[in-house]
Amino acid sequence: MKKKQITLIGAGGKMGTRITANLIKNGGFITHFCESSANKKEELATKGIQVREVSEVVPDSDFIILATPDTVLGPVSAQVVPMMKPDAVLITLDPAAAYANLLADRDEITSVVAHPCHPSVFGKHLTEEEHADFFGGIAAKQDVVAAKYSGKDSLYEQSKEVIRSMYAPVETVHTITVKQMAILEPTLAEVITCMIGTVLNESLEETVKKGVPEEAAKAMLYGHIQIALAVALKGTNPFSDACMVAIEYGKEAIIKEDWKRVFDDEALDHVLKEMLHLDHAIQR
Template sequence: MSAENLTVAVIGAGGKMGMRVSRNLQKSAHTVFYSENSPAGQDRVRTEGRDITSTDDAVKGADVVILAVPDTVLGVVSEGVVPQMKSGAILLTLDPAAAYAGLLAKRADVVQAVAHPCHPSVFLERTTKEEWADTFGGEGAPQNVVAAIDENTPAVTRDSAEAVIRTIYAPVIDVHWVTVKQ
């Protein structure tokens, strides 16, 4: 798995977070598949010039599967997705609550990772309209990200996770690795 050109699946690509992370992925060298089950979300994805792929097809060859779905359904969605993931793939969630609560489906050969932006700092200088307009991050203002990954994950896999994390939340100052509990 090369960190420069990964295959990424975004599950929930038409929701608030799905749209945000997909915008940056669309500009990257990664091969990206966008999955969305709601008709309104599918319309939003297509309006941005992205194609919809079924979840089953998006997940099967992905190096990284991003669950950009509401926290309340992360467990159920992961139960449908994790069994289909290829060995060595990364399941990336965008909030640590479900991982910390043990609600995500697990498989010994699938790596679990979590990443959440710190959001742009009010203390860093902003010089462009795009930076000033970006209050959540991922659209212009630099931000830090806090991330966690399974213990004993090989460095190359962690590097791949970090490459995707830096892409979805770009521009990123630094990725701070912690444990899910932290």
């Protein structure tokens, strides 16, 4: 069977570098790599990767992956989409631009968003390499969430092979909607989970400022992150009665009563407007 052609735009960026490595490792596709930054082009050249012009490779490609910053996905998709052949698939890596209606689109193409879940804290990471692969895409299995933004279901299904290759090794691709993906990212993943990660780090710094030896503080924090997640999310065993009292005190002292409003549509629109640096409200 004829190999499918894939163009990756933004090949020298954080995601682009990872996806470039995985597409090359897969070997099952004809791959083209585009990058606009001179420094990143040089880095790619030192790895023996030839950088091509968008206009040269997009018209023949079956899949075009945009690994550019979300803030420029509007203009980049406006450049790329008119060049795409009918039944080609555009793949973006984050739901923000699609949800905010900033992505260029065309009746003849299919547009898909696919975001990595990252390896689970409860995953079975058996080897040293799997343990060290916190981000995913190297050795530890991860799931992916994917959504069809527009176009044909059959092409969305075909794109899963590319998505699995981009983020390999992949366990499950969860098909959801773009709106559901926006609730997952930014709301669940960044607004809440990444924010709590940074609060944990600040808590460690405060603990050390109070005179607790740093290594003792880290040992206690890292162990308690694991047991707190296991009890709260997996119900491995109950929190003790005294711990429940401390949890309630912490919630009252730290969490605002109306914090769940971050799940409201208005809050999602607000945070996406800030993240995408928009000077206008999100249009629906």
